[in-house]
Amino acid sequence: xxxxxxxxxxxxxxxxxxxxxxxxxxxxxxxxxxxxxxxxxxxxxxxxxxxxxxxxxxxxxxxxxxxxxxxxxxxxxxxxxxxxxxxxxxxxxxxxxxxxxxxxxxxxxxxxxxxxxxxxxxxxxxxxxxxxxxxxxxxxxxxxxxxxxxxxxxxxxxxxxxxxxxxxxxxxxxxxxxxxxxxxxxxxxxxxxxxxxxxxxxxxxxxxxxxxxxxxxxxxxxxxxxxxxxxxxxxxxxxxxxxxxxxxxxxxxxxxxxxxxxxxxxxxxxxxxxxxxxxxxxxxxxxxxxxxxxxxxxxxxxxxxxxxxxxxxxxxxxxxxxxxxxxxxxxxxxxxxxxxx
Numbered sequence: 001x002x003x004x005x006x007x008x009x010x011x012x013x014x015x016x017x018x019x020x021x022x023x024x025x026x027x028x029x030x031x032x033x034x035x036x037x038x039x040x041x042x043x044x045x046x047x048x049x050x051x052x053x054x055x056x057x058x059x060x061x062x063x064x065x066x067x068x069x070x071x072x073x074x075x076x077x078x079x080x081x082x083x084x085x086x087x088x089x090x091x092x093x094x095x096x097x098x099x100x101x102x103x104x105x106x107x108x109x110x111x112x113x114x115x116x117x118x119x120x121x122x123x124x125x126x127x128x129x130x131x132x133x134x135x136x137x138x139x140x141x142x143x144x145x146x147x148x149x150x151x152x153x154x155x156x157x158x159x160x161x162x163x164x165x166x167x168x169x170x171x172x173x174x175x176x177x178x179x180x181x182x183x184x185x186x187x188x189x190x191x192x193x194x195x196x197x198x199x200x201x202x203x204x205x206x207x208x209x210x211x212x213x214x215x216x217x218x219x220x221x222x223x224x225x226x227x228x229x230x231x232x233x234x235x236x237x238x239x240x241x242x243x244x245x246x247x248x249x250x251x252x253x254x255x256x257x258x259x260x261x262x263x264x265x266x267x268x269x270x271x272x273x274x275x276x277x278x279x280x281x282x283x284x285x286x287x288x289x290x291x292x293x294x295x296x297x298x299x300x301x302x303x304x305x306x307x308x309x310x311x312x313x314x315x316x317x318x319x320x321x322x323x324x325x326x327x328x329x330x331x332x333x334x335x336x337x338x339x340x341x
Contacts, residue, residue: 002061004043005043005061005062005065008032008039008040008043008065008069009065009068009069011032011039012032012069012072013072015028016028016072016073016076019076019080020080021080021084022077022080022081022084025073025076025077025080028073029073029077032069033066033069033070033073040062040065040066040069043062043065044059044062047059104337107336107337107339107340108340109328109336110316110320110328110336110339110340111209111312111313111316111328113316113339113340114312114315114316114319115192115209115211115312117235117236118190118192118211118232118236118310118312118315119190119192121231121232121235121236122190122213122228122232125228125231126188127188127189127190127213128188128189128190129189129190129191129192130175130178130179130189130190130191131191131192131193132169132172132174132175132178132191132193133169134168134169134193134194134195134196135162135166135167135168135169136166136167136168136169136174137165137166137167138164138165138166138167140174140177140178141167141169141170141171141174142154143295144177144292144295144296145173145174145176145177145251145252145292146251146252146289146291146292146295147251147252148251151251153170153251158170158197158198158199159197159198160196160197160198160206168195168196169193169195169196170195170196170197171195171210171212171309172191172192172193172195172210172211172212172309173212173252173307173309175189175191175193175212175214176191176212176214176252176288176292176307177292177295177296179191179214180214180216180292180293180296180297180298181296181297184298185216185217185218185298185303186215186216186217186218187214187215187216187217187305188214188215188216188217189213189214190211190212190213190214191211191212191213191214192209192210192211192212192312193209193210193211194207194208194209194210195207195208195209195210202323202324202325202326204325205313205325205326205329208311208312208313208325209311209312209313210309210310210311210312211309211310211312212307212308212309212310213228213306213307213308213309213310214288214305214306214307215228215305215306215307216288216293216298216303216304216305217303217304217305218302218303218304219304220287220303220304220305220306221287221304221306222245222255222257222287222306224306225245225257225285225286225287225306225308226243226245228306228308229243229259229283229285229308230242230243232310233261233282236315236319237261237264237318237319238264240262240267241261241262241264242261242262243259243260243261243262243282244259244260244261244262244279245257245258245259245285246258246259246260248284248286250284250286251289252286252288252289252292252307253285253286253287253288253289253307254286254287254289254290255286255287256284256285256286257284257285257286258281258283258284259281259282259283259284259285259308260279260280260281260282261279261280261282262278262279262280263277263278263279263280264280266278273321280318282310282314282315282318283308283309283310283311283314284308284309285306285307285308285309286306286307286308287304287305287306287307288304288305288306288307293305313325313328316328316339320338320339
């Protein structure tokens with residue numbers, strides 16, 4: 001019996017030297033002191049096999065071993081916990097003299113910022129937002145907008161056709177037709193979204209963002225158009241900025257105009273930014289062609305309309321002084337973090 005107790009004691013003494021953390025202490029302690037499966041617990045179960053005259057001495061020896069082991073493990077646990085606490089304090093130590101880590105906050109992409117600004121400007125003038133589909137059929141993208149079959153805009157080099165009938169919309173003007181077919185005047189909507197054209201250089205991209213504006217009501221004139229656009233340029237480019245209208249041609253408006261705004265860099269005096277003219281071209285617009293109104297079932301004798309198309313990338317490039325549209329698509333954080341309104 002004494003040899004068995006001594007063997008267990010030696011096992012504990014040798015094993016406790018190898019313990020390194022609280023988990024290993026718990027498992028090692030359980031292997032000896034667990035009442036069911038522990039080695040010392042198993043000794044107590046052998047009591048029934050001990051002769052009656054030896055049971056008292058046997059029980060005393062096992063209890064003394066159990067008490068001794070309990071004290072040993074308590075001492076080991078205390079040392080291990082103290083060591084772990086020291087390591088934890090060391091790991092969590094904070095040097096208050098060190099500079100704080102710089103945290104960079106993100107910002108919306110400049111195209112998204114400009115889109116939101118434009119929506120805010122025109123919403124304040126009573127415009128509703130209409131989201132159109134990026135895939136259109138030939139009728140809505142061309143025919144209903146008074147673009148005949150032989151018009152250059154239908155050429156494959158300008159338009160991405162998906163089939164003879166369907167294509168990636170080349171302009172958000174297609175949304176005008178859907179709205180005018182579904183609603184009766186008065187109509188006042190803007191339609192922002194991606195458009196696609198086979199064009200690629202420093203100021204053009206095969207995919208870009210456009211915002212179409214449409215107003216249909218009685219007695220709509222170019223004066224209404226210019227008044228709205230004056231508010232737009234003043235909100236985006238600053239107070240004092242004004243617009244001028246130049247004759248142009250679009251199949252879906254008559255008359256059609258190119259819209260310039262006074263140079264917001266030099267105040268219209270002439271500088272490098274405006275190429276000495278004092279004016280910057282910003283968008284195309286006009287009075288909705290009567291044929292377009294009639295294609296949508298609107299009485300062109302009673303109602304008239306105005307329409308304008310704003311290139312959101314171009315508007316952003318002018319406002320932020322960007323000379324290459326690709327800078328807006330390359331996701332270079334050195335560029336994007338500078339463009340935050």
